[in-house]
Amino acid sequence: MSEAKRLHPAAIIFNFIRSLREAIFLIIFGYLTFSDTYFLYFILGGVALLLVLIATSVLSWYRFTYRVEEEELRIEYGVLVRKKRYISKNRIQSIDLTSGVLHRLLKLTKVNIETAGSGTDAEASLKAVKLAEGERLRSELKKGAGQETVEAQTEEDEEVVPQDQPTFKITFKRLFIAGTTSGSIGVVFAAFAFFFSQFEQFIPDEVYDTTMNWVIGLGIALMIGLAILVLLVLWLLGIAGTMIKYGNFTIVRNKDELFITRGLLEKKQLTIPLNRIQAVGVQESLIRQPLGFATVFAEVAGGSMDKGEDFSTVLFPIMKKEEVEGFLQELMPDYADQEEPFKPLPKRALKIYLGYATWPLLFVGAAVLYFIPQFFWAVLILIAVFLFLGYLQYKDAGFRVEGKRLSIRHRTFGRMTVNIYHRRMQAFEKKQHKLQKLQRLASMKVSIISKFGAGKHYKLTQLEEEDVDSLGDWYSYRKENEVPGSSAE
Amino acid sequence: MRQPPVNTIARDAIKAWKITAALYVAILWLITIGLFWLIVEFDLPGWIGWTAAGISAVSTYLFIFLLPELRWRRWRYEVFEQEIYIQHGILIVTRTIVPMIRVQHVDTSQGPILKRFQLASVTISTAATTHEIPALLEEDASELRDHISRLARVDEDDV
Numbered sequence: 001m002s003e004a005k006r007l008h009p010a011a012i013i014f015n016f017i018r019s020l021r022e023a024i025f026l027i028i029f030g031y032l033t034f035s036d037t038y039f040l041y042f043i044l045g046g047v048a049l050l051l052v053l054i055a056t057s058v059l060s061w062y063r064f065t066y067r068v069e070e071e072e073l074r075i076e077y078g079v080l081v082r083k084k085r086y087i088s089k090n091r092i093q094s095i096d097l098t099s100g101v102l103h104r105l106l107k108l109t110k111v112n113i114e115t116a117g118s119g120t121d122a123e124a125s126l127k128a129v130k131l132a133e134g135e136r137l138r139s140e141l142k143k144g145a146g147q148e149t150v151e152a153q154t155e156e157d158e159e160v161v162p163q164d165q166p167t168f169k170i171t172f173k174r175l176f177i178a179g180t181t182s183g184s185i186g187v188v189f190a191a192f193a194f195f196f197s198q199f200e201q202f203i204p205d206e207v208y209d210t211t212m213n214w215v216i217g218l219g220i221a222l223m224i225g226l227a228i229l230v231l232l233v234l235w236l237l238g239i240a241g242t243m244i245k246y247g248n249f250t251i252v253r254n255k256d257e258l259f260i261t262r263g264l265l266e267k268k269q270l271t272i273p274l275n276r277i278q279a280v281g282v283q284e285s286l287i288r289q290p291l292g293f294a295t296v297f298a299e300v301a302g303g304s305m306d307k308g309e310d311f312s313t314v315l316f317p318i319m320k321k322e323e324v325e326g327f328l329q330e331l332m333p334d335y336a337d338q339e340e341p342f343k344p345l346p347k348r349a350l351k352i353y354l355g356y357a358t359w360p361l362l363f364v365g366a367a368v369l370y371f372i373p374q375f376f377w378a379v380l381i382l383i384a385v386f387l388f389l390g391y392l393q394y395k396d397a398g399f400r401v402e403g404k405r406l407s408i409r410h411r412t413f414g415r416m417t418v419n420i421y422h423r424r425m426q427a428f429e430k431k432q433h434k435l436q437k438l439q440r441l442a443s444m445k446v447s448i449i450s451k452f453g454a455g456k457h458y459k460l461t462q463l464e465e466e467d468v469d470s471l472g473d474w475y476s477y478r479k480e481n482e483v484p485g486s487s488a489e
Numbered sequence: 490m491r492q493p494p495v496n497t498i499a500r501d502a503i504k505a506w507k508i509t510a511a512l513y514v515a516i517l518w519l520i521t522i523g524l525f526w527l528i529v530e531f532d533l534p535g536w537i538g539w540t541a542a543g544i545s546a547v548s549t550y551l552f553i554f555l556l557p558e559l560r561w562r563r564w565r566y567e568v569f570e571q572e573i574y575i576q577h578g579i580l581i582v583t584r585t586i587v588p589m590i591r592v593q594h595v596d597t598s599q600g601p602i603l604k605r606f607q608l609a610s611v612t613i614s615t616a617a618t619t620h621e622i623p624a625l626l627e628e629d630a631s632e633l634r635d636h637i638s639r640l641a642r643v644d645e646d647d648v
Contacts, residue, residue, distance in 0.1 A: 429584065433581040
């Protein structure tokens, strides 16, 4: 494959759509300014612009060539300024295939090639190639020739996954649960609560008055009905969104890489080299935790940031809490065997947690008491809720050291458990203010690399000072600090 | 993490910080004077000016007389064979361990004020964090930089 190749001609359409999207403001602006008096000019200008866009789309497709030569991916592109980009094979970290709806209709795929370099864009992106060609390119560019890769499907939707590789696939039922318990339901609940409290306010007025108020009442009922309908639609959209995003979610372990395939409409294939995983965690949101469900995620170093992606990479959108251990055992045994219990915070940390959870509400409470005292009960309820949240935050916070692995558990709203290896930690920090010093408490912070070269920090506050110090000793590379029990390197 | 790092930063750091703070506080005083001029000119209520003057006076005391001294006293660092140990923070005391093998690069920099006192600041970057030692004697700073970059040259290919 040393001869230069062009992308599939469909790339012209993608180029055109993208440049059209960029030019849309110009067109709207032109329409607003010229449509009244110089409509003819607007049409002419618009047509000219369209022609230019089409011409540049075709030209940039024509100029864009790629080839694999001397262990390098060589791309040449650019209409006015010619550019060449050579990416060495062994610098390539991951190759992702994404197929949008249009891609799938034409049996095409988009190839994103990423290196360790930081940046928000993929290092190289082939907008449209034949699916088979994309697969071939991927296996050819894989580090170390001869390495077997997952020979994934060439047929649409026909997943041929070798049986001997550990594979996890989401079931429809689980996907549905993931949708119904996704973040949007929180919004729905909050809105429901708000409307019910409003509703109660309206009822007394309604009872006393007659026809006129009946009409108003009808209006209000209608409004509430409409609001509920809107919320229901939002919720359904949330479900649909989750199902489209995570539909057919499959994760496969192949040697030292994880392959993730997901998406109902836009099909995405991600490759995660295991040695780029910095931490693996489990998130249990407020809604999912009581139902016993959790999300497994990983922090992966480098790579690009996709639009609408979270910072962390989802390894599995939803599974039962007790299935997590088996999942990790199969896919990432390094992160499995989580047996020891977490070391909790000391009792005296509780009052600090309760204080932090509620003090902003004191201002709200004071303001409400002054301006609308009849609503003070709402503040009391809110305080009670936040006190409870503070208690949960205190109760769930904790840490655990198992050999060279540190696990941190904490809660903001949802409960997060993160497992980080000693060698993945970039820095360790102990923080202590005056009040903490009096109480012999301290906070800690661990930093790891996350996406697009930025750092990610995990904090645990109000620990026993002694614990933070011994964690510091555990982390320290000074030999005299080697703690008995933590295995030496 | 039980013992603080042993080395203090250069004593002249206090002077350098005071001068920097004085420059900023001078701006505050200029604004205050400007306000008083506006008050006289346009017959505005006087409390605006007095509030501004109060803020300026408090800032002068805090940022020129109080904080640089405290900050210097708290600032400590120590360079070990395997790691760098830093302590800073006036109200919240922060102690940080940065392992040598995690250090990506070390920079020294020197603005006009630091230059006047032959001082320089050293910035240590890992792949996830940056840490600054704000004022060291020039030769200490460059020695530290060389030392760290020598020690950090240990090869380890996990990212």
